[in-house]
Amino acid sequence: SQQGEEDPQALSIQEGENATMNCSYKTSINNLQWYRQNSGRGLVHLILIRSNEREKHSGRLRVTLDTSKKSSSLLITASRAADTASYFCATELTGGGNKLTFGTGTQLKVEL
Amino acid sequence: DTGVSQNPRHKITKRGQNVTFRCDPISEHNRLYWYRQTLGQGPEFLTYFQNEAQLEKSRLLSDRFSAERPKGSFSTLEIQRTEQGDSAMYLCASSLEQSYGYTFGSGTRLTVV
Numbered sequence: 406s407q408q409g410e411e412d413p414q415a416l417s418i419q420e421g422e423n424a425t426m427n428c429s430y431k432t433s434i435n436n437l438q439w440y441r442q443n444s445g446r447g448l449v450h451l452i453l454i455r456s457n458e459r460e461k462h463s464g465r466l467r468v469t470l471d472t473s474k475k476s477s478s479l480l481i482t483a484s485r486a487a488d489t490a491s492y493f494c495a496t497e498l499t500g501g502g503n504k505l506t507f508g509t510g511t512q513l514k515v516e517l
Numbered sequence: 518d519t520g521v522s523q524n525p526r527h528k529i530t531k532r533g534q535n536v537t538f539r540c541d542p543i544s545e546h547n548r549l550y551w552y553r554q555t556l557g558q559g560p561e562f563l564t565y566f567q568n569e570a571q572l573e574k575s576r577l578l579s580d581r582f583s584a585e586r587p588k589g590s591f592s593t594l595e596i597q598r599t600e601q602g603d604s605a606m607y608l609c610a611s612s613l614e615q616s617y618g619y620t621f622g623s624g625t626r627l628t629v630v
Contacts, residue, residue, distance in 0.1 A: 505550075507552075
Protein backbone atom coordinates (compact mmCIF):
# COMPACT_ATOMS: atom_id res chain seq x y z
CA SER A 406 0.00 0.00 0.00
CA GLN A 407 1.11 3.58 -0.58
CA GLN A 408 1.83 5.56 2.56
CA GLY A 409 2.48 8.92 0.98
CA GLU A 410 0.33 10.95 -1.33
CA GLU A 411 2.00 13.59 -3.45
CA ASP A 412 0.22 16.68 -4.63
CA PRO A 413 -0.09 17.73 -7.39
CA GLN A 414 0.08 14.59 -9.52
CA ALA A 415 1.49 16.65 -12.37
CA LEU A 416 3.07 20.08 -12.58
CA SER A 417 4.17 22.08 -15.60
CA ILE A 418 6.25 25.25 -15.21
CA GLN A 419 8.58 27.48 -17.17
CA GLU A 420 12.34 27.35 -16.75
CA GLY A 421 13.45 29.69 -14.00
CA GLU A 422 10.25 29.36 -11.97
CA ASN A 423 10.04 27.59 -8.64
CA ALA A 424 8.33 24.22 -8.28
CA THR A 425 6.63 23.09 -5.08
CA MET A 426 5.50 19.54 -4.42
CA ASN A 427 3.70 18.33 -1.33
CA CYS A 428 3.57 14.98 0.39
CA SER A 429 1.17 13.79 3.05
CA TYR A 430 1.53 10.61 5.06
CA LYS A 431 -0.54 8.70 7.57
CA THR A 432 1.51 7.31 10.43
CA SER A 433 4.49 8.21 12.62
CA ILE A 434 7.84 8.31 10.83
CA ASN A 435 11.56 8.19 11.60
CA ASN A 436 12.44 10.17 8.50
CA LEU A 437 11.09 11.28 5.14
CA GLN A 438 13.09 11.22 1.93
CA TRP A 439 12.65 12.65 -1.54
CA TYR A 440 13.74 10.88 -4.72
CA ARG A 441 13.83 11.84 -8.39
CA GLN A 442 13.22 9.43 -11.26
CA ASN A 443 13.88 10.20 -14.88
CA SER A 444 11.73 8.29 -17.34
CA GLY A 445 12.47 4.59 -17.33
CA ARG A 446 15.43 4.89 -14.97
CA GLY A 447 16.20 4.13 -11.34
CA LEU A 448 15.52 6.56 -8.53
CA VAL A 449 18.05 9.08 -7.28
CA HIS A 450 18.13 10.10 -3.63
CA LEU A 451 17.76 13.87 -3.20
CA ILE A 452 17.41 14.66 0.48
CA LEU A 453 16.52 13.07 3.84
CA ILE A 454 14.85 14.93 6.69
CA ARG A 455 14.53 13.34 10.12
CA SER A 456 11.42 13.55 12.25
CA ASN A 457 13.04 16.03 14.65
CA GLU A 458 14.00 18.40 11.84
CA ARG A 459 11.73 21.04 10.33
CA GLU A 460 13.67 22.28 7.32
CA LYS A 461 16.63 21.20 5.25
CA HIS A 462 18.44 22.63 2.24
CA SER A 463 20.58 21.09 -0.46
CA GLY A 464 21.61 23.30 -3.36
CA ARG A 465 18.41 24.46 -5.09
CA LEU A 466 16.29 22.11 -2.98
CA ARG A 467 14.43 23.04 0.19
CA VAL A 468 12.46 20.48 2.16
CA THR A 469 10.15 21.16 5.06
CA LEU A 470 8.53 18.68 7.42
CA ASP A 471 5.51 19.27 9.64
CA THR A 472 5.00 16.17 11.77
CA SER A 473 1.87 17.62 13.40
CA LYS A 474 0.19 17.81 9.99
CA LYS A 475 2.00 14.71 8.69
CA SER A 476 3.14 16.57 5.62
CA SER A 477 6.27 17.62 3.78
CA SER A 478 7.04 19.90 0.88
CA LEU A 479 9.84 19.95 -1.66
CA LEU A 480 10.73 23.27 -3.26
CA ILE A 481 12.98 23.41 -6.31
CA THR A 482 14.12 26.96 -6.96
CA ALA A 483 15.10 28.39 -10.35
CA SER A 484 14.04 25.22 -12.16
CA ARG A 485 15.82 23.96 -15.25
CA ALA A 486 14.71 21.74 -18.10
CA ALA A 487 16.95 19.03 -16.63
CA ASP A 488 14.73 18.99 -13.52
CA THR A 489 11.97 17.38 -15.61
CA ALA A 490 11.30 14.06 -13.85
CA SER A 491 8.99 12.32 -11.41
CA TYR A 492 9.52 13.14 -7.77
CA PHE A 493 8.60 10.71 -4.98
CA CYS A 494 8.43 11.11 -1.26
CA ALA A 495 9.23 8.07 0.83
CA THR A 496 8.75 7.50 4.54
CA GLU A 497 10.56 5.27 6.99
CA LEU A 498 7.82 4.38 9.41
CA THR A 499 8.43 4.21 13.13
CA GLY A 500 8.55 0.51 13.93
CA GLY A 501 8.22 -0.21 10.24
CA GLY A 502 11.35 -2.29 9.94
CA ASN A 503 13.53 0.29 8.22
CA LYS A 504 12.10 -0.12 4.73
CA LEU A 505 10.86 2.94 2.82
CA THR A 506 7.26 3.29 1.71
CA PHE A 507 6.89 5.40 -1.42
CA GLY A 508 4.13 7.72 -2.53
CA THR A 509 2.56 7.92 -5.94
CA GLY A 510 4.80 10.73 -7.22
CA THR A 511 4.56 14.13 -8.86
CA GLN A 512 5.44 14.44 -12.54
CA LEU A 513 7.28 17.70 -13.07
CA LYS A 514 7.76 19.16 -16.53
CA VAL A 515 9.99 22.21 -16.92
CA GLU A 516 9.57 23.91 -20.27
CA LEU A 517 12.07 26.18 -21.98
CA ASP B 518 32.64 1.20 -7.11
CA THR B 519 30.15 2.23 -9.76
CA GLY B 520 26.96 2.04 -7.73
CA VAL B 521 24.19 -0.55 -7.71
CA SER B 522 24.22 -2.81 -10.74
CA GLN B 523 21.23 -4.79 -11.98
CA ASN B 524 21.14 -7.46 -14.67
CA PRO B 525 19.59 -7.94 -17.07
CA ARG B 526 18.22 -4.50 -18.00
CA HIS B 527 15.34 -6.01 -19.92
CA LYS B 528 13.76 -9.46 -19.86
CA ILE B 529 10.95 -10.74 -22.05
CA THR B 530 9.58 -14.11 -21.06
CA LYS B 531 6.64 -16.33 -21.85
CA ARG B 532 3.97 -16.86 -19.26
CA GLY B 533 4.79 -19.83 -17.08
CA GLN B 534 8.55 -19.53 -17.39
CA ASN B 535 10.89 -18.83 -14.49
CA VAL B 536 13.09 -15.73 -14.43
CA THR B 537 15.97 -14.66 -12.21
CA PHE B 538 17.35 -11.17 -11.74
CA ARG B 539 20.64 -10.19 -10.16
CA CYS B 540 21.59 -7.16 -8.08
CA ASP B 541 25.11 -6.14 -7.07
CA PRO B 542 24.92 -3.50 -4.33
CA ILE B 543 27.54 -0.99 -3.28
CA SER B 544 30.12 -3.16 -1.57
CA GLU B 545 30.13 -1.46 1.85
CA HIS B 546 26.31 -1.33 2.07
CA ASN B 547 24.94 -4.05 4.31
CA ARG B 548 21.26 -3.45 3.52
CA LEU B 549 19.71 -4.48 0.23
CA TYR B 550 16.12 -3.93 -0.92
CA TRP B 551 13.93 -5.13 -3.76
CA TYR B 552 11.02 -3.06 -5.04
CA ARG B 553 8.59 -3.42 -7.91
CA GLN B 554 7.23 -0.49 -9.89
CA THR B 555 4.43 -0.39 -12.43
CA LEU B 556 3.67 2.45 -14.81
CA GLY B 557 2.49 5.59 -13.07
CA GLN B 558 3.00 4.20 -9.58
CA GLY B 559 5.62 4.57 -6.90
CA PRO B 560 7.93 1.69 -6.04
CA GLU B 561 6.30 -1.06 -3.99
CA PHE B 562 8.34 -2.88 -1.35
CA LEU B 563 9.03 -6.57 -1.92
CA THR B 564 11.75 -7.63 0.52
CA TYR B 565 14.97 -6.57 2.22
CA PHE B 566 18.17 -8.04 3.60
CA GLN B 567 20.62 -7.03 6.24
CA ASN B 568 23.80 -8.80 5.24
CA GLU B 569 22.65 -12.31 4.30
CA ALA B 570 19.54 -12.32 6.52
CA GLN B 571 16.19 -11.68 4.85
CA LEU B 572 14.50 -9.51 7.47
CA GLU B 573 11.17 -8.75 5.88
CA LYS B 574 9.06 -9.92 3.00
CA SER B 575 5.96 -8.13 1.77
CA ARG B 576 2.66 -9.86 2.40
CA LEU B 577 1.85 -9.01 -1.20
CA LEU B 578 4.65 -11.26 -2.38
CA SER B 579 3.33 -14.61 -3.48
CA ASP B 580 5.13 -17.91 -2.95
CA ARG B 581 6.28 -17.72 -6.57
CA PHE B 582 8.76 -15.01 -5.57
CA SER B 583 11.97 -15.82 -3.74
CA ALA B 584 15.05 -13.79 -3.00
CA GLU B 585 18.48 -14.69 -1.73
CA ARG B 586 21.60 -12.86 -0.71
CA PRO B 587 24.31 -15.47 -0.21
CA LYS B 588 27.31 -14.28 1.80
CA GLY B 589 25.74 -10.86 2.14
CA SER B 590 26.99 -9.68 -1.24
CA PHE B 591 24.93 -9.83 -4.45
CA SER B 592 21.26 -10.78 -4.40
CA THR B 593 18.98 -12.67 -6.75
CA LEU B 594 15.23 -12.39 -7.17
CA GLU B 595 13.50 -15.35 -8.78
CA ILE B 596 9.96 -15.42 -10.07
CA GLN B 597 8.57 -18.87 -10.81
CA ARG B 598 5.71 -19.58 -13.22
CA THR B 599 5.51 -15.98 -14.36
CA GLU B 600 2.14 -14.35 -14.98
CA GLN B 601 1.26 -11.32 -17.07
CA GLY B 602 0.63 -9.39 -13.87
CA ASP B 603 4.30 -9.77 -12.99
CA SER B 604 5.23 -7.39 -15.80
CA ALA B 605 6.90 -4.43 -14.10
CA MET B 606 10.19 -2.73 -13.38
CA TYR B 607 12.08 -4.54 -10.61
CA LEU B 608 14.32 -2.19 -8.68
CA CYS B 609 17.15 -3.03 -6.33
CA ALA B 610 18.60 -0.58 -3.83
CA SER B 611 21.21 -0.64 -1.10
CA SER B 612 21.95 1.51 1.92
CA LEU B 613 24.78 1.82 4.38
CA GLU B 614 22.71 1.61 7.52
CA GLN B 615 19.19 2.07 8.80
CA SER B 616 17.75 5.54 8.25
CA TYR B 617 20.14 6.35 5.39
CA GLY B 618 19.19 7.18 1.85
CA TYR B 619 19.01 4.40 -0.70
CA THR B 620 21.11 4.04 -3.81
CA PHE B 621 19.02 2.48 -6.55
CA GLY B 622 20.07 0.48 -9.56
CA SER B 623 18.66 1.18 -13.01
CA GLY B 624 16.19 -1.66 -12.69
CA THR B 625 15.21 -4.75 -14.65
CA ARG B 626 12.16 -4.33 -16.84
CA LEU B 627 10.21 -7.59 -17.06
CA THR B 628 7.64 -8.20 -19.77
CA VAL B 629 5.60 -11.38 -19.57
CA VAL B 630 3.92 -12.29 -22.86
